[in-house]
Amino acid sequence: MTAREKEILDLIKQNPQISQQELAERLGITRSSAAVHITNLMKKGYILGKGYLLKAQDYAAVIGGANMDIHGFPKDVLLPKDSNPGNIKTSPGGVGRNIAENLSKLGVAVKLLTALGEDIHGKQLLEECIHSGIDMDHCYFSKDLPTSTYLCILDHKGDMSAAIADMEIQERISIEYIREKAHIIDHASLIILDTNLPEDTLTYLLQHFQNSTFFLDPVSTAKAEKVRDRIGLFHTIKPNRLEAEVLSGISIHSEADLKTAANYFFSQGVKRVFITLGEEGVYYGDSSKQDFLRCPKVSSANATGAGDAFAAALAYCHLQQMSLEDTARFAAAAALVALSHKNTIHPLMSIDTIQNKQRELNL
Known part of the structure; x- marks a missing residue:
């Protein structure tokens, strides 16, 4: 929409x-x-006929971080401990927010539950999200804490070299706040969580909304620890190799190790697992089938948004009841689309763009 x-x-x-x-x-x-x-x-089915009879709208809920991204792009090979000529871009970011925008671009109605400061960055994020079609009516607004900011330095290949995240405000996504938004969570077709949320909030969500379908983006190895003991309460998870090691307790050095880790997740109750492996591709599976999708090599303009596009595509495919293999291929193509633009969110992200990428790369 x-x-x-x-x-x-x-x-x-x-x-x-x-x-x-x-x-x-x-x-x-x-x-x-x-x-x-x-x-x-x-x-599209939102209006059922004359008289503007409205369909009760299905939607996804994303609960997680929203922040202002500041990216530095060096013009040449990045020199550590030195001033590097280059370009600086500021854009809306945050794992949860990025997933929400990608979902909206794929035509999914999405409500974002996040925390914003009543400052210039918060106002800009709010306006940008609304313009992108994200429902922001249920956000938490803080008068005393600034909007989250993410400062990232990329290398000449577009990969992250170093980053600092100031996200204290996300602690305001509390259990009390979640209780106030229970009706939003209860009626969502699926809920995507990122681990920028406080640990007690994550625990409360997973324990008190057990009839809901939860997807997980672990965000980082340190933050993945918050849900390690409750990993089986997620329907679908999207860890990278290091996050999968933390969540499973299994060292991953081979495809056999990937299978062992995936089997551990299935034994805990996870329905679908997608372990992303950067340029190598993605190892994916459910309780009946596992496979390795090797992706073609492509140039990267900015790698920071690929995982968020992948996560959004997983949710879209679930809502469309796509097969496991088709889901893996569609999500991989979405990540490759994201890689091709300097913005964290590709401005032309859409179902057609992803399908064109699949045809282009024979995915």
């Missing part, structure tokens, strides 16, 4: 009898444009 379509739906919810002319005047567009948007909403 586009940002404009969301605006139209919101106005219709407020007044189901509103005319197309009134919609056009409220939004500052022509009546013919309003009619086109309404036709698109009907095609």
